[in-house]
Amino acid sequence: MxxxxxxxxxxxxxxxxxxxxxxxxxxxxxxxxxxxxxxxxxxxxxxxxxxxxxxxxxxxxxxxxxxxxxxxxxxxxxxxxxxxxxxxxxxxxxxxxxxxxxxxxxxxxxxxxxxxxxxxxxxxxxxxxxxxxxxxxxxxxxxxxxxxxxxxxxxxxxxxxxxxxxxxxxxxxxxxxxxxxxxxxxxxxxxxxxxxxxxxxxxxxxxxxxxxxxxxxxxxxxxxxxxxxxxxxxxIGSPKMNIARAICKEQQLIIEGEWKIELPQSIATTLPQQEEFLIGIRPEHLQKGGDLQMHVRSIEQLGHETHVTFYMPQEAWAAKWSGQHEIDAGTTLSISIDPQNIYFFDKETEKLLG
Ligand SMILES: Nc1ncnc2c1ncn2[C@@H]1O[C@H](COP(=O)(O)OP(=O)(O)OP(=O)(O)O)[C@@H](O)[C@H]1O
Ligand SMILES: [Mg+2]
CATH class of the missing domain: 3.40.50.300 (P-loop containing nucleotide triphosphate hydrolases)
Incomplete structure (x- = not known):
């Protein structure tokens, strides 16, 4: 009891x-x-x-x-x-x-x-x-x-x-x-x-x-x-989890019609095909280096940590990296995202998919 x-x-x-x-x-x-x-x-x-x-x-x-x-x-x-x-x-x-x-x-x-x-x-x-x-x-x-x-x-x-x-x-x-x-x-x-x-x-x-x-x-x-x-x-989490609209075409995740990520089959098969859903990525899971090109909107130096925001069509994304990074607003950075770190949500119900 x-x-x-x-x-x-x-x-x-x-x-x-x-x-x-x-x-x-x-x-x-x-x-x-x-x-x-x-x-x-x-x-x-x-x-x-x-x-x-x-x-x-x-x-x-x-x-x-x-x-x-x-x-x-x-x-x-x-x-x-x-x-x-x-x-x-x-x-x-x-x-x-x-x-x-x-x-x-x-x-x-x-x-x-x-x-x-x-x-x-x-x-x-x-x-x-x-x-x-x-x-x-x-x-x-x-x-x-x-x-x-x-x-x-x-x-x-x-x-x-x-x-x-x-x-x-x-x-x-x-x-x-x-x-x-x-x-x-x-x-x-x-x-x-x-x-x-x-x-x-x-x-x-x-x-x-x-x-x-x-x-x-x-x-x-x-x-x-x-x-x-x-x-x-x-x-839960600060800065907030980043969100964007995306679709899945075979094994490719296409974010806001522009950024493409190859998904392992185990993830792709759990997603609806060619139908829009929402994805979520925590700021610490946007990694520096990779083939997604993103434009820097602003940067905050906290000393132990660096927060960067990027322009996105719907809502700006935030990245959180430990340590100090020399980055200027207005520049372009190469980013990567491990598919294992992406959350997928139904667009209507906003419930976790899969
Ligand atoms: N006496 C009342 N009559 C009608 N509605 C009320 C009454 N008291 C509270 N409410 C409504 O109940 C809802 C919940 O209020 P509550 O005070 O529990 O919120 P809360 O989560 O504690 O918010 P906060 O973080 O601002 O303190 C609010 O929409 C409020 O307008
Ligand atoms: Mg209260």
Whole structure:
């Protein structure tokens, strides 16, 4: 039995026909770091709030630890929450903020002290206990919100974009911190983000949501290597996977009517003949050298890596090469693509072919 089970969960507002979430099915194991990722408006927060008990469930069943939770109030769900806006009480000190819920629950002073000590050590807030939120940096405030969730001692923690207000460096640091605390305490975390890097680096598993529908659930590298449709293929990975229209004529792949690649028979036989489909190629799989001539549109030098974009009829392509390369915009480069690295998608359904 899974720790958290979502069975055919649906959400509509005001009995309208339009689904905000449609037939959500997933089992989450105890101690799992489960990431829900998707673009703005895809239904991530709604799903989290339904699990927390802050939004009602239109249809379907939510169970936690084998018990149906649909009609249980939030306090009975063994859950703590961390939001994007930390919602700290501005007039209370860090210590009072962390202990606020415990005081409301009339937990003994001694127990409060113990929980506070552990949470403060985990979040490295020892030197800030008497400060007020406005005296803290964004990252420190975020850690207070995290400490407040930890002292609640709930086995499940729901996090809704908790790092999106932080700068890039602090975000990277907090990613590791949250993961460390989660593993140390054996917490089950459901973590919402629209940032695919966060999803890839933190999650044991990832669920990709788009317009209220699950696109795919899997381990980070499974999603990266085996995306089931174009949406997942382009959502996971940066720069985005390159796409173009193509047809297959016998064993030749013709991209946008211009670039030709010989396919091994094993691949060619899985493709429709003389009928347009879409191909996808990751930026790191455009190789320097070869017989495809491409025009350089722009170049970005990152020091450890070089990003090049090429003009293409439909949408520019990106290449990502490690190290530093002397290339000028406006020039022509020779490129090759290993057919094994090409993804093929149906033009209408956008599902992976073959
Ligand atoms: N009270 C409501 N009534 C009607 N529609 C709503 C309501 N609340 C949210 N929605 C709609 O539900 C959809 C999903 O919203 P949700 O907040 O879950 O998205 P999200 O994935 O969390 O987006 P973001 O990344 O911007 O936070 C949106 O289209 C939104 O307009
Ligand atoms: Mg949201």
């Amino acid at each position: 899974a720790f958290i089970e979502l069975k055919h969960l649906q959400k509509t507002y005001n009995n309208q026909q339009q689904f905000i979430l449609k037939d959500i099915n997933v089992d989450i194991q105890k101690g799992e770091f489960f990431v829900i990722v998707g673009p703005s408006g895809s239904g991530k927060s709604t799903l989290l709030n339904m699990i927390a008990g802050l939004e009602n469930i239109t249809a379907g069943v939510l169970t936690i630890n084998g018990q149906e939770m649909n009609d249980e109030p939030p306090r009975n769900r063994q859950i703590s929450m961390v939001f994007q806006h930390y919602a700290l009480y501005p007039h209370l000190t860090v210590e009072q903020n962390i202990l606020f819920n415990l005081k409301m629950r009339k937990i003994s002073k001694k127990e409060q002290e113990k929980l506070l000590k552990d949470a403060v050590a985990l979040t490295s807030l020892e030197n800030h206990l008497s400060q007020k939120p406005h005296e803290l940096s964004g990252g420190q405030q975020q850690r207070v919100a995290l400490a407040r969730a930890i002292v609640n001692d709930a086995p499940i923690c729901l996090m809704d974009e908790p790092l999106s207000n932080l700068d890039a460096q602090l975000r990277a640091q907090m990613r590791t911190e949250i993961r460390r605390i989660q593993q140390k305490l054996g917490l089950t975390i459901l973590y919402v983000t629209h940032d695919q890097t966060e999803a890839m680096t933190m999650g044991d598993r990832i669920m990709v949501l788009h317009e209220g529908v699950i696109q795919q659930i899997g381990k980070p590298l499974d999603l990266y290597n085996h995306p089931q449709n174009l949406f997942v293929a382009r959502f």
